[in-house]
Amino acid sequence: MNIPRSSFPRVVIVGGGFAGVAMAKELSGKEVQVVLIDKNNYHTFQPLLYQVSTGGLEPDSIAYPIRKILQDYPNFYFRMAELQQVLTESNELVTNLGMLAYDHLVIAVGSETNFFGNDEIEQNGMAMKSIPQSLNLRSMILENFEQALLTDDLHERDALMNFVIVGGGPTGVELAGALAEIKKGILPKDYPDLDTRRAQINLIQSGDRILKEMSEKASKKAEDFLEGLGVQIWKETRVTGYDGKKVTTKTDLKFDAATLIWAAGVKGVSVKGLDFENIVRPGNRLKVNEFNQVEGYTNVYAIGDIACMENDDTPRGHPMMAQPAIQQGRHLGENIVRALDKKPFKPFEYKDKGSMATIGRNKAVVDLKNYRFQGVFAWFVWMFVHLFFLIGFRNRIVVFVNWVYNYVRFDREARLIIRPYQRDYSQFKDSDTA
Template structure:
């Protein structure tokens, strides 16, 4: 069943992330037909994926049905589809559900884990960019401890209880902090017959400080928080490979571990047909002008992580996080209406609202525009901001209930292996 053509121009948005949703909301009640495509039927609140992995939240609480975003909008269509190719000359998309034409195209595909071409790492490391990936990691963490109970070989047991996180950005820092809290608060009670003091959380950062997009004070404090929690922080160490058992680095340092989590980089999720070398800027992102227009294609736009808008303030493009995506989505919504009405476009100006990361209970770091702070207050601000940007009233309430419960009880009840990850542990038996 083809999507019926209306008299209004058709805007096709690829991707229901922060950018795609903000744009769709701006196009409500405008004289356009909107087609939103996504390979999932839900929006993912990526900043909280690490809490799903560590049993603190239920997966459904950080997902939101995309159809519900569009409920009650006229001339809006959602299709569950993956775009396999863009044919800009024909104004046509090839997708898993057939061809879809467009008048205006907005690429909002976000980013994917970047293994920098290391296929060995890609094969053995765990990524954490989607809900299924986060659930796989949750299962693996729990399976490792169950497996650790079964061996008498203490090297093997240590490797099963050793977690190596590569990448000292917010994802790595937040995941390391959560694992450290599990080690402290849950493992000794859940596994009285296991010496869980031997569990290790190693956070490996290539550069010389954690959270290198934030202030030095934030980096410093985050590292201190992590060390207080018992996380081993390794700086200036580059991981070069992992065969599923041994992590190799550029230095003498090696780790024996059943679990390597790769949070060391993302890259734009480009699509065939719009991936020519001259279109791509740093981070595999689509080069866009100040109107989010893909250079050379007046009716194709890119927003969010996939877009690289190089400006004076942001010579390497904006940070790949929620805020630029939301702001670009909104601005592009206004600009598309202007374009359709023959009015001149307005340039996008990024309003930096700051950034923050949480390490554990009462421990967070915030860099806001004019003020930087760390500790308990930062932690409350972090929670408030995340609840605010989480989509859906029910999600907010359920996440809030879980946070209150986890805080009061020092607990994380979603430590469930709903679908086993089924790692092959044979290689630890030699």
């Protein structure tokens, strides 16, 4: 891959997400050569993807060029490359750009949408784990409304304005809230010739409450908020299929809907070449020890969503979210530096800083260790925390400006179909939708 070897050991980090970037920063100026590879040339701030999908933010403001992050660090290399296979015997990676040797390998490839093997849903539903996916969803939501204008068939029109969101975690909740606000504040103005009151937002949750990782208080309040915004919540409901127009569930419940957004789970991105039989945990994660070393290897590490560190506090690994990823990235960076100084590794300890979700304007829920609160103050805390963790000064300002504008004007101006989502609407023409 045309990267000169230095006299320092080479650390190859695969993935420029929260974990990979945090680790790279930690290694800045240290006696290692760091090579970061990612299939994109940018870091994505995933927690705000739903705002891109719903026209509240531009994609450019939640993405950040990885080269810019590494710009001021000496001895750093970035390559826009995709990992194809790990050759642990020879300490090399196979990538689409050729071979890459490593001394230490850090797998930080993150997670992808988990359809739990349901190909039909995977093919017809929308996922929201990357910027292109979010833009596709944005285009499709807007195209659905343009299409709804064109039909006189009430059933067809209703299906085009019916949104089914599967998964009551933060992503599903935040998306449902944003869509409800669009329905209330924007659609009636944008589509005066359409009865947009008939638009429906359905949030489907398999368990008995939404935001099940948070406190019961937070779940309850989030449900109240969503219902106040007109979102239909269906609990203890399991979606079994979606052919592009009809959503089926385990019970008799069915929905005619042009849009199904699948936010019901994630799984680790597969990495070829590791001794998988022994190290794969549920959700396709890699079993690591307390130093984030992948089981059976001493110079192969996994951090972030892909890592499953099972201990007493976290028998099923840490939550697949930004905070554990950032903390593991930093910690492993420190451990590598420690090893350079011939000091032993320290075990990773997760500091749970709490969790939060926003439902809409002035509506959020926050669970901290000792405080739990909901409403306006929670909403401000949510915004502050997200601005703080966003990478880049320009991004922060642009996001802040958008939020102030959206708040004051009850608006979301980025409702642009820049690259249409190529969809065949003819399927909705036949009467079966009725």
